[in-house]
Amino acid sequence: MDQLIQESKLSKAEIFETLHQFITEVIGEEFVEEMDITPASSFTKDLEMDSIEIVAFSEKVKNHFGSNIDFTGWLSNMDLDEIIQLKLENIINYIQECQ
Amino acid sequence: MPVIDLPNVRLHVQELNPGGEETIIMVHGMFSNLAVYYFNIAPMLAKHYRVVLFDMKGHGMSEKVQTGYDLTSMTNDLRELMDALGIEKAHLAGYSYGGLVALKMATRFPERVDKLAIIEGPDPSEQETLTIIDTYSREFLIHYIENFADTTRLLAGKRQLEKNHRMYEFLFNETSIRSDMEGEKEFFNDPAVAAIQHETLLIYGEESNCVPSGRTLASRIPNATLVLVPGDHNVPVQQPEVVGKELEKFLEFADNLNFRFNQSILDSINHSN
Numbered sequence: 502m503d504q505l506i507q508e509s510k511l512s513k514a515e516i517f518e519t520l521h522q523f524i525t526e527v528i529g530e531e532f533v534e535e536m537d538i539t540p541a542s543s544f545t546k547d548l549e550m551d552s553i554e555i556v557a558f559s560e561k562v563k564n565h566f567g568s569n570i571d572f573t574g575w576l577s578n579m580d581l582d583e584i585i586q587l588k589l590e591n592i593i594n595y596i597q598e599c600q
Numbered sequence: 601m602p603v604i605d606l607p608n609v610r611l612h613v614q615e616l617n618p619g620g621e622e623t624i625i626m627v628h629g630m631f632s633n634l635a636v637y638y639f640n641i642a643p644m645l646a647k648h649y650r651v652v653l654f655d656m657k658g659h660g661m662s663e664k665v666q667t668g669y670d671l672t673s674m675t676n677d678l679r680e681l682m683d684a685l686g687i688e689k690a691h692l693a694g695y696s697y698g699g700l701v702a703l704k705m706a707t708r709f710p711e712r713v714d715k716l717a718i719i720e721g722p723d724p725s726e727q728e729t730l731t732i733i734d735t736y737s738r739e740f741l742i743h744y745i746e747n748f749a750d751t752t753r754l755l756a757g758k759r760q761l762e763k764n765h766r767m768y769e770f771l772f773n774e775t776s777i778r779s780d781m782e783g784e785k786e787f788f789n790d791p792a793v794a795a796i797q798h799e800t801l802l803i804y805g806e807e808s809n810c811v812p813s814g815r816t817l818a819s820r821i822p823n824a825t826l827v828l829v830p831g832d833h834n835v836p837v838q839q840p841e842v843v844g845k846e847l848e849k850f851l852e853f854a855d856n857l858n859f860r861f862n863q864s865i866l867d868s869i870n871h872s873n
Contacts, residue, residue: 553635556634
């Protein structure tokens with residue numbers, strides 16, 4: 502089960518660790534080893550993720566953090582430029598706000 | 601990752617608003633994947649409908665297979681997917697080659713299809729079609745490079761270029777995709793297309809070289825309406841909101857028509873009594 506039962510709010514560092522793990526699962530360990538992933542990393546430029554990989558990542562976020570986080574809905578309010586600019590820290594902040 | 605095992609192939613499927621009363625299934629085009637709908641058009645429709653997206657075989661995160669890219673095999677996959685998901689009948693929307701898959705569904709399994717929306721479906725008899733498809737694949741890469749490369753817009757990332765390159769290499773050199781598509785040349789002339797009774801919306805980009813294909817379909821399918829929107833063949837990427845709104849309007853309008861139709865039947869029954 503991926504669903505997380507939360508007793509207290511997760512810290513930004515904890516959320517970052519989880520997202521880092523998801524990125525590794527989506528793009529593969531061999532590529533992640535060569536990258537320096539930080540909260541300031543952007544999805545398309547720094548992590549070189551394409552749209553189908555962001556779909557896979559979104560699904561992991563939804564399954565893990567629960568259905569009260571409307572991650573796809575949040576993304577759908579952005580235009581292409583905003584998605585291109587999207588950084589890990591934007592998602593970390595969004596998840597924290599939803600907790 | 602939700603992967604559904606069908607008798608002949610494993611397909612990657614994404615559902616939005618699974619509790620929605622009516623279902624719309626969206627089929628992407630060649631060399632693309634379900635992400636073409638996932639971030640914008642699908643969430644718009646998911647406000648009212650259950651939306652089912654899937655990667656075609658050999659595409660996105662679905663199984664890579666060597667054969668079966670013709671419309672009959674593709675519609676077998678789609679019907680089996682509907683069976684697996686317990687969907688008796690659904691609205692269908694398809695883009696480019698996915699539009700031809702949707703049309704073929706309406707000819708082969710009319711009872712499984714509610715309303716039909718075709719976005720930029722190319723006429724396979726036009727000699728240009730394979731060229732269009734080739735051009736489209738180049739544009740797809742260029743689009744990627746322009747939008748996803750770094751700010752100097754010089755080069756897309758090495759991993760992505762290699763990934764895209766591998767996909768084209770696989771589909772062109774290791775599968776029957778081109779000969780399967782060539783085998784569909786006469787599809788628009790199939791009497792079954794002219795016999796489609798479904799309410800049909802044809803969305804084409806004003807600047808697209810597929811507009812004549814849209815006009816051909818509009819002249820052959822009795823209940824078809826052609827809508828031209830700003831953009832070219834890549835219109836779902838260029839104008840997702842416009843395409844989403846046209847689809848919303850079409851599905852809603854179709855419901856209103858049905859309502860009026862039912863109402864007029866009721867009225868005539870009442871009058872005859």
